Structure formats: C-alpha cells, structure tokens
Amino acid sequence: xxxxxxxxxxxxxxxxxxxxxGRCPHCNEWNxxxxxxxxxxxxxxxxxxxxxLTRSQPVATLADIDAGEIARTPxxxxxxxxxxxxxxxxxxxxxxxGDPGIGKSTLLLQAVDALATxxxxxxxxxxxxxxxxxxxxxxxxxxxxxxxxxxxxxxxxILATIEAEQPAFCVIDSIQTLYSEQLTSAPGSVAQVRxxxxxxxxxxxxxGCTIVLVGHVxxxxxxxxxxxxxxxxxxxxxxEGDTHSSFRLVRAFKNRFGAVNEIGxxxxxxxxxxxxxxxxxxxxxxxxxxxPGSCVLVTLEGTRPMLVEIQALVDAGGPSPRRLSVGxxxxxxAMLLAVLHRHAGVSTGDQDVFVNAVGGVRISEPAADLAVxxxxxxSIRNRALPRGFLAFGEVGLxxxxxxxxRGQDRLKEAAKLxxxxxxxxxxxxxxxxxxxxxxxxxxxxxxxxxxxxxL
Numbered sequence: 082x083x084x085x086x087x088x089x090x091x092x093x094x095x096x097x098x099x100x101x102x103g104r105c106p107h108c109n110e111w112n113x114x115x116x117x118x119x120x121x122x123x124x125x126x127x128x129x130x131x132x133x134l135t136r137s138q139p140v141a142t143l144a145d146i147d148a149g150e151i152a153r154t155p156x157x158x159x160x161x162x163x164x165x166x167x168x169x170x171x172x173x174x175x176x177x178x179g180d181p182g183i184g185k186s187t188l189l190l191q192a193v194d195a196l197a198t199x200x201x202x203x204x205x206x207x208x209x210x211x212x213x214x215x216x217x218x219x220x221x222x223x224x225x226x227x228x229x230x231x232x233x234x235x236x237x238x239i240l241a242t243i244e245a246e247q248p249a250f251c252v253i254d255s256i257q258t259l260y261s262e263q264l265t266s267a268p269g270s271v272a273q274v275r276x277x278x279x280x281x282x283x284x285x286x287x288x289g290c291t292i293v294l295v296g297h298v299x300x301x302x303x304x305x306x307x308x309x310x311x312x313x314x315x316x317x318x319x320x321e322g323d324t325h326s327s328f329r330l331v332r333a334f335k336n337r338f339g340a341v342n343e344i345g346x347x348x349x350x351x352x353x354x355x356x357x358x359x360x361x362x363x364x365x366x367x368x369x370x371x372x373p374g375s376c377v378l379v380t381l382e383g384t385r386p387m388l389v390e391i392q393a394l395v396d397a398g399g400p401s402p403r404r405l406s407v408g409x410x411x412x413x414x415a416m417l418l419a420v421l422h423r424h425a426g427v428s429t430g431d432q433d434v435f436v437n438a439v440g441g442v443r444i445s446e447p448a449a450d451l452a453v454x455x456x457x458x459x460s461i462r463n464r465a466l467p468r469g470f471l472a473f474g475e476v477g478l479x480x481x482x483x484x485x486x487r488g489q490d491r492l493k494e495a496a497k498l499x500x501x502x503x504x505x506x507x508x509x510x511x512x513x514x515x516x517x518x519x520x521x522x523x524x525x526x527x528x529x530x531x532x533x534x535x536l
Contacts, residue, residue: 089114089117090115116272153169154168154171154199155168164331166340174292176310176316176318177294177296177331187353188354191354197227200249201249202251205230205254207258211232223353236276244288256274256295256296260277278310316338318333318334327350328348342382343384360385366392371465373465374459375459376390376455376456379491379494395457396432409436416478417450421457421526425458425530427461448473458530469500473488481526482506482524488506488511505523506523
C-alpha cells in the first residue's frame, strides 16, 4: 500500500504546496508552511467524498438529549481531583504542561499507582526506559503491582497496544516524543504533535479510555506545539512554581467537565508530591512582628478562598524610576500608582516601586488592587499595618472601590484563620457581624487611606 502523500499547508492562509518553502506562495508569509498528510485525489476519491457529504445524518433536538451527571473516578490525590473537577472522566483527554523537572511525571506516576487498584492502567513513556520508571517508583515507595508500562515512541504501536490492553486510564509521557509513520518529519515537530494528538483523542473518544498527555513548554511558559493541541483536548493543566522551592501549583486553564481557574497545591517531598491541606499557610510570611509594606489579601482561586501576602517596597529612585511586580500585572501596578496619586495625593513619581506576591503565586483578579495600594502606602510611611489586618477590593480609575465576588466567603475564611481587622468595599460589608472581625467598609480609595492612618 502506497504511503500517504505529504503536503505543506500554510498556517496563515490555508494554502497548500507540494514541497516546503521558506515563504508561502499564496500569502507571502514567512515560515508558515507545515507538513501534513494530503487527501486522496482522483475520480474515485471525489466520488466517495461526494457520497459521504450527501448522506443524511440523524439530527436530535437539544431538549431531548439526555444530559445526566458525568460519572467521575477519583484519582486518590485530593488536590488533583479538585483541579480536574472531582476526578477523571471516561473518554476525556487531559493535557498537562510545565517546566522540566517540576514534577509532572512524578504526580502522574502517583495517580496511576492509586488508580491501578480500581481500574486497568497503562503508562507509556517515551522519555525514559522502563527501568528508569521502575527506579522512580521504588524511590516514591509505590507498589506498582498493577501498573502496566510501555516504553515506546511509535504512535501506531502505542495505538495497537491500547487496543490490545484495553486500559481505562493511559498516560502518554510525553506527546513531543511520539512520531507517526504517516509523516516524515521528526518527533516534536508541529505536524507530528498535531497528528499524534488527534489520533490519541479519537482513540479516547471511541474506546472510553481516559488519556493524559504530558506536554513540553516553551521558554515563555506556554505549551510547545500548535495551538490546536489545546483546542482538541478536554482539560488543560499547567504546573507552576519554582523548581528550587518545595511547593508546586497545578492550575486548570480549560476544563470541559468542571470549573476553570481551580488550583491544586502540592509540596514536593522525598516520597513525591503531597497535597497541602491549608495553602494559605505557604502564601503568608512568618514575621515575628508586623513589618512595613506588607498587606494580606483574600483571593479566590476557583472555589477556594486563599490568603496571600502582598509585599511592597518603595525606595528612592533615579531619573527613571522602576515599577516591578512579581505575581501581579505590571501594567496594572502603573495604573494603580496613578490612581493613588490623583485621588489620594500620594506621589511615587520619583521613587522605585517593587511589589511581590509571597510564595510564587500569580494573582490575576482585580480584587488585589486595594491590598496593593495599602501595602505601598504602608511602605511609604514606613509604618506596619496592625497584626491580623487584611484588605481586598477592585480600585477603578475614578478612585472608587468596587466589590469583589464572594466577599462573604473571603471574610469567613479570614476570620477562621484568626484575622481581626479588614478594609473591604462597602458592597461586600456583611449584614450580620462576623465574630472576631472588625470590618471597615469604604467606597473610595481616599477613605481607605484615611482609615489606614487611624489604625
């Protein structure tokens, strides 16, 4: 049987060419031609394609489609189940990415070992040999008694093994190491990653096997390969954290079977990754006494309220003062400094401003605005905020303090951890007092600064 014809398709305009060129002849874009499998041509192929298009397909009414609860199987790792939305789903495809050595393979090996007691599992490794995987399993003190292992990078052989073994859960580590014999490009190329992912996704959907794909990331932290890879899978998870730190965050950016922006918090130990029951503890510094420039924020990560410490340092700058933020958006910091100057009369135009979120967490919600400004004001005055103080709320360009979603849950979480004073938007003020927590409700940033000066 003749091998499929290879064509090169432009990712910008969709035009095809029989050979690779540095510049697309259709749209004149550079380096956009990607290798792929060409469709069969000829009269017979045209006739078959026409018949397939003209054949009627059954159509259902949306209201008549049975849409019951999706059955989930817990992985045995509570923090991973939280990110997945409660567990794995039969036929689901999960893509997990992260920096090298951050713990992707370790976490999946632990999950496979836990799931092996309730279903048939298969671990396909393309980066390590079976002996290396066994050594890691022994080091993590895992039994591995029911874990099936395949060291292979050929896609066709992997698909044949999945069909023969019929696993309910399969890990592919990693998708960049696989290659299909239908393509001539090297493993890890755009064409190979796209074709292998598509074939594995079809296998998962048709056979009901849950497949987890491990993906490499670029130097910018994004998943390597075509963007279509993130579209064809059901769930996209990212590993975050510094490899020099013992804490790791697993964040969901896409989940067709659950909520997004959920995070799982893990600690790397000698026995692998362990879930952290109280993640707020790792995002709060342990100061003996309150220090200037520190303010605690209650942020939401999915359904979980977490306390994070925001630190600010304002120091004398030169002719071009710097604005640097770690874990927060730099452009938003510049905007907040302008609001602080215009509406509260606090100028930082000739000073360097550094802002940091403790613990390596990334905060994207605007509810951190008020805590950032109060930490900056504390650093400027060189006066520490009271012990047990927290704040949250979005600050607009007009100086107004807007409410944050689920404000009651944030305040209850803070009170549970022993915080006693809070500055919050007026719309988030509780109707009933919260025991042990004094709440100052404000409408504008200048009111919050005034309250801060009186504490």
